[in-house]
Amino acid sequence: MSGDSLSNRPSTDEFSDEQRKELLREVRCQTNLHWNYRHLKSLPSELLEEGQHVEQIYLKCNLLMSLPNNLGCLSRLAYCYLNGNDLRSLPDSIELCGLQSLSILMLSGNNLLHLPEAISGLIGLQGLYVDHNQLRELPRSIAALPILTRISCCCNPLTHLPAVPFISRPTIFFDNNPEMSYLPFSLLRQLRSGETWNPVVIQTCRCFQEKVVINNTVLISLSGPVKNDHPHSLVLPSQITTITSSEKGSPVLPSLRELCLRYIWNEKENSKDDIQRRKTRKQFFVLTSDFLPLSLCDILEVGPVAYCDTPSCKMPIFTFASIKVVTVTVTAMMHVKGSVVPAVMYFCCDTCAQQYSQNIHWMMDEFSVWLCGKLDTACSIELI
Numbered sequence: 001m002s003g004d005s006l007s008n009r010p011s012t013d014e015f016s017d018e019q020r021k022e023l024l025r026e027v028r029c030q031t032n033l034h035w036n037y038r039h040l041k042s043l044p045s046e047l048l049e050e051g052q053h054v055e056q057i058y059l060k061c062n063l064l065m066s067l068p069n070n071l072g073c074l075s076r077l078a079y080c081y082l083n084g085n086d087l088r089s090l091p092d093s094i095e096l097c098g099l100q101s102l103s104i105l106m107l108s109g110n111n112l113l114h115l116p117e118a119i120s121g122l123i124g125l126q127g128l129y130v131d132h133n134q135l136r137e138l139p140r141s142i143a144a145l146p147i148l149t150r151i152s153c154c155c156n157p158l159t160h161l162p163a164v165p166f167i168s169r170p171t172i173f174f175d176n177n178p179e180m181s182y183l184p185f186s187l188l189r190q191l192r193s194g195e196t197w198n199p200v201v202i203q204t205c206r207c208f209q210e211k212v213v214i215n216n217t218v219l220i221s222l223s224g225p226v227k228n229d230h231p232h233s234l235v236l237p238s239q240i241t242t243i244t245s246s247e248k249g250s251p252v253l254p255s256l257r258e259l260c261l262r263y264i265w266n267e268k269e270n271s272k273d274d275i276q277r278r279k280t281r282k283q284f285f286v287l288t289s290d291f292l293p294l295s296l297c298d299i300l301e302v303g304p305v306a307y308c309d310t311p312s313c314k315m316p317i318f319t320f321a322s323i324k325v326v327t328v329t330v331t332a333m334m335h336v337k338g339s340v341v342p343a344v345m346y347f348c349c350d351t352c353a354q355q356y357s358q359n360i361h362w363m364m365d366e367f368s369v370w371l372c373g374k375l376d377t378a379c380s381i382e383l384i
Contacts, residue, residue, distance in 0.1 A: 014041060027051045036060040036081075048073055055101075060084050067091060072098025083129075084109040092116045100124050108132050108152075117141040117302050131155050136179075137237065140164050140303055153177070154204075159235040161187055163306035163346060175204045181212045182234050182342040185309055188328065197370040199329035208330075208341050217380040218325050218342055230384050234325070234342060239305045242320045244350055245381050246357075251350035258320040261299060262348075264292075265316050306346040310356040315348035322347040324357075325381060326374035342379065 015023065024046045026033060031054055033047070040062040047054070048070055055076050061084040072095025080102060087110040104127045112133040119125075120141035127150045128142070135156040142148070143166045151172045158177040163184035172191060174180065183191070194201030212218060212232045219233040222240060236243065244252040254262075292300075304316035324347070327340035334340070347353035357375050360368050 015044060020044070020046065023047075024050070027054070030054075031076075032056040032058075034058045035062070037062070039063055041065070043068055043071075052076065055079070057081065070095060074099065076101050078102060078124075079104045081106045082110065083107070086110060087112055089113055090116050090119070092118060103127070105129070115139050115142075120144050123147075126150065128152070138162055140305065143167065160184070160237060163187060163237070163344070164304060165307070166190060171203060173204045179235070181208060181232065182218075182325075182344055183328075183330075184306065185326070185343045185345040186306065188343050197367055199332055199335040201332065202330045210339070212342055213327055213340055213379055216377070217382055219382050219384050220323075220325075221384050233384055234344065236344070237305045239299065239302075239319060240317075240321055243381075243383070244320075244322050245324070246322055246347075246350035246353040251354070252322070254320040254349055257296070258318055261296065261318040262316050264300060265304065265318075308348040308352055309345045310347060310352050313348060313352055315352070317346055317348055322350045322353045323381070324353060324375065325379040326371075327377075327379065328374070 023044045027044075027046050027050050033051075033054060033056065036058050037060065040059065042064065043059075047057075048068060051074055053076055054074055056079040057074075057077065058081045060081055064082065064085040064087060066087065067090060069091050075098055077099055078101050081104075083106050087107065089112060099122055101124050102122050103124055105122070105125060106129045108129050108131040110133055112130060112135055114135065115130070115138065117139045118141075119139055123146060125145050125148055128148065129152045131152050131154045133156050135153065136159055138151075138153060138158070138161065140162045142151070143162055143164045146167055148166070148168045148170045151170050154173055154175045154177070156177055157179045158174065159179050160182065161172065161174065161180070161184060163186055165186055169190050188200060188202070191202045192200050193203055212234065214232070219230050220243065221230065221233040221235050222243065242255065242258075299318055304318055306317045306321065308315040308317065324345040325342050326345065328343050329335040329339060330341050345353075347356065360372050360375065363369075363372075
């Protein structure tokens with residue numbers, strides 16, 4: 001057992017001999033462990049050593065501040081309830097990919113500051129509940145989970161939702177996130193549940209700030225929240241370090257760094273068959289580990305922040321984006337009241353943004369006509 005694993009084991013004086021015997025008996029004899037309200041400060045080692053058959057664990061309202069790195073050894077675990085503990089994070093080194101049977105993960109009511117990108121290893125996950133935590137963003141890799149149907153992330157200080165498309169088109173509940181002020185346009189199209197585009201009806205929408213759009217202008221921050229001076233600014237993902245808008249001056253080209261990231265990512269992703277894909281992936285890891293700076297390797301490992309909103313392009317976007325901000329109403333009541341929510345459109349370059357705006361004027365379907373009107377009255381952008 002590794003040193004990390006040992007450091008996560010409970011201290012010898014946390015459980016009495018009698019308690020250990022009782023815990024061991026429960027682990028050996030049951031597939032469902034009901035350990036709510038037991039004042040547990042850590043998971044007993046007996047669970048990880050002899051609990052490979054366990055399917056459900058109820059750990060509501062204990063005193064857990066961390067989880068062991070080798071939690072992935074519980075390969076049959078399907079339901080894990082961790083509501084109401086004091087978890088600050090999930091370990092980045094957890095063997096999450098071992099929990100492929102995990103269907104429901106409840107982490108509400110903790111003090112989670114972030115979720116690891118390794119959560120993408122939970123390929124069987126259908127429901128994720130992280131309400132009432134301290135999350136400022138959701139990991140982008142969550143969008144790759146194949147059968148995820150429900151995400152509940154209400155009552156967090158989220159500043160934005162992922163701008164990458166979700167494979168499984170889950171329902172996302174995000175009420176009462178006071179620092180969220182906009183939607184990524186690509187995600188808005190997935191969240192939409194109404195039959196018409198005006199208004200765009202989505203299921204949860206009570207979290208948006210008022211007066212984010214002032215005189216048809218939005219303020220955009222690239223360096224995180226700046227509440228005191230600009231309480232209504234749009235906070236883009238921190239990975240985006242350069243933005244431009246096709247409305248002003250000559251088109252701005254992406255940096256060589258950004259073009260390099262896009263090229264390597266596309267080479268990795270566009271293999272045509274499994275054999276070629278494995279070969280390309282192997283070459284990719286050799287290339288990234290031996291020839292690229294560690295900072296670029298880290299960016300590639302996490303993946304794109306967004307993809308170009310031009311349907312015929314879909315180029316990955318890492319650190320540079322040309323953006324447009326359109327306003328939408330997300331409920332019928334907001335439509336009547338004239339309230340709007342900004343929606344950020346990401347493009348890989350100014351040229352792509354310009355061409356898309358021009359081409360959509362020739363399309364006559366309902367969505368194109370609606371979006372054409374939105375683009376004609378797109379918000380001005382001011383960086384702060």
